[in-house]
Amino acid sequence: MKKKLAALISAVLALCLLLPPVGAAAAGFPVSFSTSCAAIEMVNLDTGTVVYQKNPDVRREPASTTKIMTYIVAVEHIKDLQGTRIPVTKKVMNELLGTGSSMSGIKVGDVLTAFQLLNCMMVPSGNDAALVLADYVGGGSAEKFVAMMNQKAKQLGCTGTHFANPHGLHDPNHYTTASDLTKIARYAMKLPYFMEICSQVGYSYAPVGGPDANKKIPHPLSTTNLLLNKNAPGNTYYYQYARGIKTGHTDEAGYCLVSTATADGYSYLCVALGAPSLDKQGRQIQTRGEMADSAKLYRWALTSLEL
Secondary structure (H helix, E strand, O other): OHHHHHHHHHHHHHHHHHOOOHHHHHHHOOOOOOOOOOEEEEEEOOOOOEEEEEOOOOOEOOHHHHHHHHHHHHHHHOOOOOOOEEEOOHHHHHOOOOOOOOOOOOOOOOEEEHHHHHHHHHOOOOHHHHHHHHHHHOOOOHHHHHHHHHHHHHHOOOOOOEOOOOOOOOOOOOEEOHHHHHHHHHHHOOOOOHHHHHOOOEEEEOOOEOOOHHHOOOEEEEOOOOOOOOOOOOOOOOOOOEEEEEEEEEOOOEEEEEEEEEEOOEEEEEEEEEEOOEOOOOOEOOOOHHHHHHHHHHHHHHHHOOO
């Protein structure tokens, strides 16, 4: 009997040795649920292991997730973020007229610090703040700033990325991939204030110069990231372990989200691009696939993987 039991145990152990470890198996096989985004890449930030991919090298419009690169270039060219004061000009604001842009509410004549503008760009996804920063860093030329963005993308090893503007509005020559955007986001996470700013649920500012400076009236802004804001009306996507980073949406790009989550000593970054925003009849889809996909993938990774 003992010989039979020993033989059985040996056989089981031999079989176990042939099987991959739990973490590798889960990472190597498709998840048990569907995802609606056109392209996704999810990486374990502790080990650098890519745990989920879906069309990671397919070019997609990034919409306002573009602003991650805008943040990078701005921060690397403005030495004193708190002390640098930047005026909001009519020339810059006129460029956004008729674009249907998401705005932070800054006005012509306002003077804000670079730090304030970064918050206005990342928290409510202000295209106005992005363009003001680009114009300032580019010496009056947003085109020069965009060239800096593309140069930085190449430095980071991006091979499927080209930027045409600093805010992410539709342009056929404006694209990236989930894999490239992962590289960009991981780099940005190391920069001063980045995670602090983009993980905020809300932000309030008052101009430091201009006609409204003496009024000191705070302008409250809310995040566009539903993973972060549990108090957003009708929000069913809140995920308690999420932090940052940036949302994006245009009709052409669909819904996009770059985010992170940390729990039980594990950290993940998820880039989700191109969740449907319009149905076949051109009507707005209410479901936020980029939020749902990201939350599902975080729950899966944080409960199933050991990396």
